[in-house]
Amino acid sequence: MKLRRWLADRWVMGVALLVLGYLSLPILVVAGLSFNRPSSRLSYDFNEFTLDNWAQPCATSDMCDAVVRSMEIGLIATVVSTILGTLMAFALVRHGFRGRSGINGLIFLPMATPELVMGTSLLALFVAAGVPQGFWTIVIAHVMFCVSFVVVTVKARLAGMDRRLEEAAMDLYASEWQTFRRITLPLVLPGIVAAALLAFSLSFDDFIITNFNAGTTVTFPMYVWGAAQRGIPPQVNVIGTAMFAIALLLVGASSLRGRRARRAALAAPVAAVGAPKSAS
Amino acid sequence: MSALAHVPASAGQPAPPGPPRGRNRLLPYLLLLPGAAWLLVFFVLPLLQLAAASLYDPSGSLATGYAMTGEVGNYWDALSAYWPQFARSFVYSAIALVLALLMGYPLAYAIAQKAGRWKNLLLVAVVAPMFTSFLVRTLAWKTILSDNGALVGLLRDVHLLGADGRLLATPFAVVLGLTYNFLPFLVLPLYASLERLDPRLLEAASDLYASPLRAFRRVTLPLSMPGLIAGTLLFFIPATGDYINAELLGTPNEYMIGNVIDSAFLVRLDYPQGAALSFLLMAAILAIVFVYLRKAGTEEVL
Numbered sequence: 331m332k333l334r335r336w337l338a339d340r341w342v343m344g345v346a347l348l349v350l351g352y353l354s355l356p357i358l359v360v361a362g363l364s365f366n367r368p369s370s371r372l373s374y375d376f377n378e379f380t381l382d383n384w385a386q387p388c389a390t391s392d393m394c395d396a397v398v399r400s401m402e403i404g405l406i407a408t409v410v411s412t413i414l415g416t417l418m419a420f421a422l423v424r425h426g427f428r429g430r431s432g433i434n435g436l437i438f439l440p441m442a443t444p445e446l447v448m449g450t451s452l453l454a455l456f457v458a459a460g461v462p463q464g465f466w467t468i469v470i471a472h473v474m475f476c477v478s479f480v481v482v483t484v485k486a487r488l489a490g491m492d493r494r495l496e497e498a499a500m501d502l503y504a505s506e507w508q509t510f511r512r513i514t515l516p517l518v519l520p521g522i523v524a525a526a527l528l529a530f531s532l533s534f535d536d537f538i539i540t541n542f543n544a545g546t547t548v549t550f551p552m553y554v555w556g557a558a559q560r561g562i563p564p565q566v567n568v569i570g571t572a573m574f575a576i577a578l579l580l581v582g583a584s585s586l587r588g589r590r591a592r593r594a595a596l597a598a599p600v601a602a603v604g605a606p607k608s609a610s
Numbered sequence: 611m612s613a614l615a616h617v618p619a620s621a622g623q624p625a626p627p628g629p630p631r632g633r634n635r636l637l638p639y640l641l642l643l644p645g646a647a648w649l650l651v652f653f654v655l656p657l658l659q660l661a662a663a664s665l666y667d668p669s670g671s672l673a674t675g676y677a678m679t680g681e682v683g684n685y686w687d688a689l690s691a692y693w694p695q696f697a698r699s700f701v702y703s704a705i706a707l708v709l710a711l712l713m714g715y716p717l718a719y720a721i722a723q724k725a726g727r728w729k730n731l732l733l734v735a736v737v738a739p740m741f742t743s744f745l746v747r748t749l750a751w752k753t754i755l756s757d758n759g760a761l762v763g764l765l766r767d768v769h770l771l772g773a774d775g776r777l778l779a780t781p782f783a784v785v786l787g788l789t790y791n792f793l794p795f796l797v798l799p800l801y802a803s804l805e806r807l808d809p810r811l812l813e814a815a816s817d818l819y820a821s822p823l824r825a826f827r828r829v830t831l832p833l834s835m836p837g838l839i840a841g842t843l844l845f846f847i848p849a850t851g852d853y854i855n856a857e858l859l860g861t862p863n864e865y866m867i868g869n870v871i872d873s874a875f876l877v878r879l880d881y882p883q884g885a886a887l888s889f890l891l892m893a894a895i896l897a898i899v900f901v902y903l904r905k906a907g908t909e910e911v912l
Contacts, residue, residue: 346716346720359754374752418641418642420641421638424638436646436650436653442899443653444851446853447657447851447889447892451656454660454881457672473648473652531741550743554749566746570743581741
């Protein structure tokens with residue numbers, strides 16, 4: 331029996347590691363291709379090793395223009411959607427109001443609608459309203475699909491917060507504003523930062539919705555899409571690898587910080603109340 | 611839990627010294643206003659406009675403008691012209707979903723129950739693909755499945771593929787790409803459900819002479835239902851509407867409905883048809899989700 335369970339344990343883990351291999355394989359290939367000199371513009375095969383792509387990532391200048399444009403769009407969309415979404419999350423968690431289920435539906439629906447439908451419907455609206463498509467219509471579209479993800483992320487953080495900390499601040503004669511500045515905001519901040527990072531990555535990587543609302547503006551995914559037909563410059567893989575490395579560093583740093591913060595956050599209320607809260 | 615958190619501070623607790631109640635009552639609406647307005651104008655209104663566009667007179671054009679004639683026939687015309695792509699979208703995403711379940715369930719289970727202190731690392735590995743560009747990753751499959759690549763060479767050597775057999779530009783490549791691209795969306799909610807599974811329940815089942823298979827069917831599977839439902843939906847909805855995999859890894863013979871809609875709006879500029887197809891896609895997905903949720907819901911009760 332023991333042997334069989336031991337085998338069963340390892341069997342599941344073995345399958346899991348194989349699946350993780352399947353998930354990681356393309357990233358390894360992208361990293362490898364970033365050091366590859368392709369034999370022709372339309373070839374996707376490994377040919378010979380080179381450092382040229384990393385030495386001159388902007389050899390095809392329109393690609394770097396597209397990366398910069400994607401970053402600009404991502405930053406604006408992130409700031410706007412994080413503000414809008416955080417305000418909504420506060421209203422949903424902290425306040426009672428009429429029409430809650432309607433608002434919840436309005437936030438949930440964009441996450442359940444195929445991107446294709448959101449993209450084409452925005453296109454139909456912009457065309458009907460005579461709005462020329464370009465940089466700002468992309469920003470509008472990105473804010474629209476990012477808001478819901480921000481709300482969900484910040485809401486989770488807010489709902490898990492111990493309100494007694496704020497009550498304690500008020501008991502100690504902190505004004506409502508002081509309480510918000512000194513207690514609420516620092517506690518919610520990790521949630522807001524996580525939401526902003528999520529929004530940026532969603533915006534930076536979006537293709538389908540952008541494709542319908544970009545006009546002649548070219549973002550990085552749009553550039554890759556167009557280049558896939560004409561021939562991909564190997565520098566695309568440099569950008570892909572760099573993105574991956576930066577994101578990995580961010581996650582690593584935040585998990586280290588998070589571990590410390592979690593320990594502190596767990597210790598404080600337990601010490602104050604004397605017993606852990608029952609899971610609700 | 612959150613339902614308790616937003617009960618107004620009145621019952622039992624001393625009301626915090628605060629601004630007058632009038633402002634308090636308005637505050638939630640002020641907080642909601644900008645975001646809700648954005649979603650109404652740029653999500654709901656466009657859907658209504660899309661519905662209207664799907665009923666335009668198809669003889670119009672972008673240059674001359676479209677007349678609103680309530681042309682229900684657009685739906686019929688679009689469907690009779692493109693039903694193969696429409697059906698293909700659902701067949702491909704259904705096959706990809708089955709593959710993703712076969713891979714994703716053991717993965718989620720292993721991370722949730724067997725990984726110990728490696729749990730967080732393995733979770734990062736699941737989402738790691740999403741750290742880099744969707745399109746660049748999908749193009750990497752072109753290299754992996756290439757006719758000159760190691761994989762095709764190996765499969766030809768063991769005669770699983772004919773001498774000129776290919777992987778790229780086949781339905782196999784498209785389904786593989788769909789499975790790969792949306793697998794993390796299936797794994798994460800499944801993991802969240804399985805993580806809460808108490809391993810003592812499985813021990814109890816085995817103490818009561820349940821075979822591992824029976825314990826899985828009667829204990830693990832029912833308890834992971836919420837994650838399974840959420841995960842399959844998060845996988846199925848974007849996979850059905852996807853056309854990047856079909857475009858990059860397939861040929862026009864593998865085109866899904868998204869490719870047709872893309873070309874209707876951006877190449878052929880046939881807005882009524884594109885709008886009708888978009889709406890059909892949404893309606894079909896909503897219908898499947900609805901039926902699925904009802905069925906899955908009742909099974910959970912049984």
